[in-house]
Amino acid sequence: MSLDWLASPAKPLDQAALDAARARQGQLTKPPGSLGMLEDIAVRLAGMQGREKPELEKVRIVVFAADHGVAAEGVSAFPQAVTGQMILNFAHGGAAISVLAREQGAELEVVDVGSLAELPYFPNVVVRKAGLGTANFRRAPAMSEDQLEAALQAGRDAVERALAAGARLFIGGEMGIANTSAATAIACALLNLEPEALAGPGTGLDNAGVRHKVQVIRESLALHQGAMTSPLEALRHVGGFEIAALCGAYLACAQAGLPVLVDGFIASSAALVALRIQPEAAGWLFYGHASAEPGHARLMAALNARPLVDLGLRLGEGSGAAVALPLLRLACALHNGMATFAGAGVAGKSHA
Numbered sequence: 220m221s222l223d224w225l226a227s228p229a230k231p232l233d234q235a236a237l238d239a240a241r242a243r244q245g246q247l248t249k250p251p252g253s254l255g256m257l258e259d260i261a262v263r264l265a266g267m268q269g270r271e272k273p274e275l276e277k278v279r280i281v282v283f284a285a286d287h288g289v290a291a292e293g294v295s296a297f298p299q300a301v302t303g304q305m306i307l308n309f310a311h312g313g314a315a316i317s318v319l320a321r322e323q324g325a326e327l328e329v330v331d332v333g334s335l336a337e338l339p340y341f342p343n344v345v346v347r348k349a350g351l352g353t354a355n356f357r358r359a360p361a362m363s364e365d366q367l368e369a370a371l372q373a374g375r376d377a378v379e380r381a382l383a384a385g386a387r388l389f390i391g392g393e394m395g396i397a398n399t400s401a402a403t404a405i406a407c408a409l410l411n412l413e414p415e416a417l418a419g420p421g422t423g424l425d426n427a428g429v430r431h432k433v434q435v436i437r438e439s440l441a442l443h444q445g446a447m448t449s450p451l452e453a454l455r456h457v458g459g460f461e462i463a464a465l466c467g468a469y470l471a472c473a474q475a476g477l478p479v480l481v482d483g484f485i486a487s488s489a490a491l492v493a494l495r496i497q498p499e500a501a502g503w504l505f506y507g508h509a510s511a512e513p514g515h516a517r518l519m520a521a522l523n524a525r526p527l528v529d530l531g532l533r534l535g536e537g538s539g540a541a542v543a544l545p546l547l548r549l550a551c552a553l554h555n556g557m558a559t560f561a562g563a564g565v566a567g568k569s570h571a
Contacts, residue, residue, distance in 0.1 A: 222368055222451070224375065229473035229499040232266035240265030240273075246559040250568070256527070260505070260547055261554035267478045267503065268387065272555040275548050278325040279386035280537050281377045281468065282309055282316060283393050285333030285370075285460035286352030288361065289439070290397035294432045296423040299352075299396045303336025306394065310341040315534055316392055319541035326384060332373045333366075333460035334395075345380075347373040349460045356404065357439045360446070360456045362463075367451065370460040374467030382475055388547070389472050390480045390507075391489070392537025393461040396422070402488035403514055404436050404457035408447050409491055410521050414440070417514030419484075419533075450495035458492075465489035466496075473500035480547065482540040483510035483533065487518045494522065505547065507540030508532055 240262045245251060252258065264273035284306050290299045308314045309329045312321070320327040329344045335352050338344070349369035353361040362370070374391075381389055395401075399421035406417050414436040420429055443456040454463055466489040472479045473493075481490050481504050494501050501522070509515060509529040519526060527543040560567040 222371065225371070225470060225496055227474050229497055229503060230476040232502055233269035234266070236269050236271055237262060237266035239271040240554065243271060243554065246561065247557045248560055248563050248565050249557070254553060256525070257546070257550040257553060260550035264478060264547070264551060267476065273551050274555070275388050275551055277385045278323070278388045278390065278544060279328065279381035279384060280316065280320050280325050280390040280392060280541060281328045281330060281381065282536055283330045283332050283374065283391065283461035283464040285331075285395045286335045287395055287397035287401055287459050288353050288355035289357055289400050289435065291355050292357055292435045294400045294435055295397045295421060296428065297396055299335065302334050302394060302396050303338060306331055306334060306336060306338060306344060309394070310344050314536060315538045316536040316541060319538060323541065323544055325390070325541070325544070326386070328377065328380070330373055330377055330464065332370055332464045345377070347376065349373065349463075353459055356401070356457045357435055357442070360443065361401070361458055362455055362460065364455065366460070367455045367463055370463035371467035374464035375471040377464070378468050378471035378475060378477060382477060386477065388478050388480060389468065390482070390537045390540045390544070391465045391468050391486055392482055392540070393465060393485050393535055395459055395461050398459050398461065398485050399512065400432055400436060401457060401459040401462055402485040404439055405453055405462065405488045406491060406514060406518055407436065407440055408453040408457060409450060409495060410517070412517065413437075417517055419513040421512070450492045454492050462489045466492045469493040469504065470497055470500055473497065473503040477503070478505065479503055480505045480507050480540040480543065482507055482537045483535060484512040484515040484518065485535055486537070486540070487515060487522065491518060491522060507543035510539065
């Protein structure tokens with residue numbers, strides 16, 4: 220394996236399709252711009268799909284799961300065993316993302332990219348372990364170079380499976396006890412921010428728990444500061460296997476021309492790494508929701524991103540992105556199904 224593929228450029232959006240979709244929006248029976256972001260979404264999707272009338276019938280949701288050595292530092296309100304238990308819950312269809320996928324006819328795949336659990340076979344769980352959890356990044360780099368490479372490749376492979384299944388949109392989710400600590404550490408390293416600016420309760424820490432989490436992240440950043448010389452090295456030293464897989468997936472989607480709907484805080488930290496590696500991949504990413512995790516607003520500002528909904532969600536799993544999916548589908552329906560002024564015999568805007 221090699222990381223050379225990360226340098227492949229993002230696919231450019233189709234300018235002719237963008238122009239055609241923009242022209243169509245100008246002919247629909249409504250005042251120009253009156254559907255706001257829904258118009259922008261439809262036009263962007265047209266450019267992504269290379270067609271004047273985009274569609275999102277087939278959607279693939281992939282949840283990457285992994286354990287974190289830093290959980291040993293007491294930075295989560297839940298025990299580490301929950302990661303493996305939640306993989307089982309996903310497999311049995313009982314998690315929030317399972318319900319959201321079913322309700323919207325989206326295909327759900329779970330990728331175990333590094334849990335500690337030894338689980339029975341499930342047809343909807345793909346096992347691609349980069350390791351049995353990361354190392355405790357308060358003491359050592361979270362992962363080796365080979366493990367980072369394997370986790371990034373797991374994300375790329377998931378995108379290839381999604382494309383083979385005919386997916387028109389990719390949603391990446393994550394599960395991993397202590398992964399808000401990893402996401403916070405990555406964001407602090409790349410944005411040059413103190414942990415206090417980004418750290419939050421995660422799975423439900425109280426104020427004392429958040430202060431302890433801040434201290435663990437501060438000490439970890441100090442330990443690895445000299446070694447985090449690139450976005451990939453930051454990811455390797457303080458990241459997680461599922462965050463690396465999401466990063467790889469986002470880059471692979473942009474390279475292949477598959478639109479992405481990004482989830483919340485942890486998924487956005489993966490997007491931050493991806494866009495530091497390949498800035499032009501930004502054109503392929505939509506952002507589903509504004510997470511209630513305090514650091515997410517700082518991430519959205521750094522990414523120049525505008526989330527589609529703000530419902531106070533902070534679950535992860537890809538759930539916030541899945542909740543926002545109907546907005547993208549409605550944007551397509553409006554764009555494709557509304558009548559034009561000429562077709563409906565409605566007078567257009569007066570130019571007098």
